[in-house]
Amino acid sequence: MSWTRSSYAWDAGRSTAIHDALGPLVADIRSLLGAGTGLVVYEPSSGPPLLLASDVTDDSADDPLLPNEPLRLPPGFPHGRLEVLSDLEIHSALRDRVVKLGSAVAVPWRDAFGTGSLVVGNTAGAFAPEAADLRSCRRDAVRRVRAALRGARQAGGTLIENDLNQALRHIAESAASSPDAGTVLASVLVAARNLFDCEVAYLSIPEYDGVTFAFDQVLNIQTPAFRHLRIKHGQGLGGLARELRSSVRSLDYARDPRLRAAPVDETAREGIVSAMAAPLLVDDQIKGVVYVGNRHLKPFTETDETLLAEFAGYSSLGLKRREVDEYRDSVVQRKERERLAHDLHDSVVRGLLRIGFEAEAAQHNCQDDALRRRMAVIGSAAEECMGMLRHHLSVLIGDAEYGQPSTGAEVLGQIASVRRGPGIDRTTELCGPCPDALIPPPAAKALIHVGQEALTNAEIHSGCRRAHTALEIDAESFELRVADDGGGLDPTALDQVLAPTSPHLGFRSMRTAVTRLGGRLTVESGSLGGLQVRAVLPRGRL
Structure with a gap:
């Protein structure tokens, strides 16, 4: 070479x-x-x-x-x-x-x-x-x-050859030190992104039907809709690469006439403009597709395409068919568990949350002592069922999403994956002097829980039309803010929400998730005119 x-x-x-x-x-x-x-x-x-x-x-x-x-x-x-x-x-x-x-x-x-x-x-x-x-x-x-x-x-040419050798050495070292195909594939993504100096890299692997490929491992992908795409044979850039069994490039994805049934909207929301894809062949079977891309226009060339093909070919040499198939099976099972868990959270858990809120409101407004006690029992039962269900959902997915440190973008993406209320405009922001810092699994899980709970509360009860989620990372802390433009709360009601003995189910669960990691949760008037939920977790204790 x-x-x-x-x-x-x-x-x-x-x-x-x-x-x-x-x-x-x-x-x-x-x-x-x-x-x-x-x-x-x-x-x-x-x-x-x-x-x-x-x-x-x-x-x-x-x-x-x-x-x-x-x-x-x-x-x-x-x-x-x-x-x-x-x-x-x-x-x-x-x-x-x-x-x-x-x-x-x-x-x-x-x-x-x-x-x-x-x-x-x-x-x-x-x-x-x-x-x-x-x-x-x-x-x-x-x-x-x-x-x-x-x-x-x-x-x-010398620089490219050196870069390619360095990328392949990185993959070979990963393959030698770990028999796990998932670890090797993760090293393939890192090496590919470095080789082409690209902003994003991602990998798709086949589901059981062998025709549909789902995105598994990703680097710097931010939107849940893109992360959960399922690509058929011949569909989009990866489908074209599988059909041709060779690397392909798209300089402007949204306007590429070669791409059939391409997920243009999801790709545009992710911000990807230029991309390349190449199949990973193991024993002459396509066991994955590796992608690299940019959120700005980058004119990939024929030489880039050839380089990616060589990279994919050499990368496949470190993969064994049995290990890749076993990894594929575990990923498909995990994704199905995650799908079931998310569906249950969006339906049953949110239903229990609404029951609890309505019971609280009825208990607060009711003058009949007996009826007030019955509402308290209903609210307590809803909270208990919700806690048990969340625990079992966590066991169901095995905390797979939180097994490795997360980026701020990934945490914001998980928060945004909670079902959106109709007609509500959501925005996100990653800021602070350390936006690229990795977030440990316990902190990521707590921030995602608080963010999803705050969004759900705001969109169900405040009458808001806008919700903004910001994650600020500095050397000392992770700070999450969820603000809405809803009706807010009067000072008396806000004091009751903030009280340590507050019976409010949503705020109680958020406070528990934050305080057990040494953090603090506050609720205050927000910049959008409604409420702002603010969670701060210290980095030093995580």
Whole structure:
């Protein structure tokens, strides 16, 4: 394997060698000729034209073309000869972006892999260098561009090869130290994200029917809807990768015409724009699909696609079919238990919570002592049943969601997974000086419980139309705030809720979850006009 081979015609993986080598050269030549814009356009022997590098000094450069961005060149664009051009327009083939030059000069060159042009010019006003300067510039520019490309391709290819070897070594070490397929697959995700310097990585594995793949392990995925997607054969990017049995890339997922029945809405809500996927083949059977993606536009290239295919192929060598099948079975069983637990929580537990609230209200407003006692018994029975059911649900899922430290985004995602009231707008926010800090399992479980309980209370009883959940992480604590714009409580009622002997079921369970970890729970007027539930857990005691 050698990434210095001829197919390495542009940047890929974490390498920016070509762009970094050509950028200063473009700036130098643009400055020498007195132009405001400089571009290096490359037309490989196969595939669309690409932007390799650019340098712009005009004020209009707030949305520049990206390295590797595919282009549409105008008819009559010069190939093989120097030309002075007017009213030149170079369009992005990826988005609504165009570079317009009122006058420009195109300096062409050829190499073994395609044809390139150095384009320098101005967006407005005349640009007409002296003929002698142009001839001298052409000789100098072509020589320097070719030399820069040769060196950059060699340096970039070496960097990619080193990065790939490092990624595979990470996976091999994980496979050698643990026989568990889940641990090896987790290391595959980490290595893939690092190899391509991407924001997210995730893995899907087959369910029992062998046709439907469900997302299992994820890195930096925030929305429950995306995490719980189930992908059929041929559906979306992963389905296409399975159908073709090869890696595929999508530069703009929402607008990719190749993707059939793609989960565009869920992907958009997760914020993923550009992504790649590759199948993991074990004994010639697809046992998983590994994905990498970004929440910003990233023009993955053919070289990226080839690199991901090699990465997936070598990663599969450390996996054994029996271990992968056993892991798949355990994941499917766990997901079914989790689904059942969530369904019961959203139906039975919420029903018991409503019974308890209504019993409390009736007890508070009733003048008949006997009826008040009966309401107290009903409320107490509802609370007892709710506590027992929650305990059994926790046993049912084996606290699988909390077995490993969680990120703040994962905690917010779990809070948001509780059923939403009709017509209610929810927002979330992860803030503080340490947003990337991992949250220990007990703290994550307590924060999720408080967040879900507070959202449920607000949406059932306050009449709110908005609810905002914020998780702030600093060096000392994890602080969760759930605020709504509902009716709130008058001072007397708020004092009763905050009292240590408060009979309020929801607040009592939240207080218990927080205080047993040495934290504190407060209820106060919120910034949205209703109530704000605030839970603070000290990091030092967890």
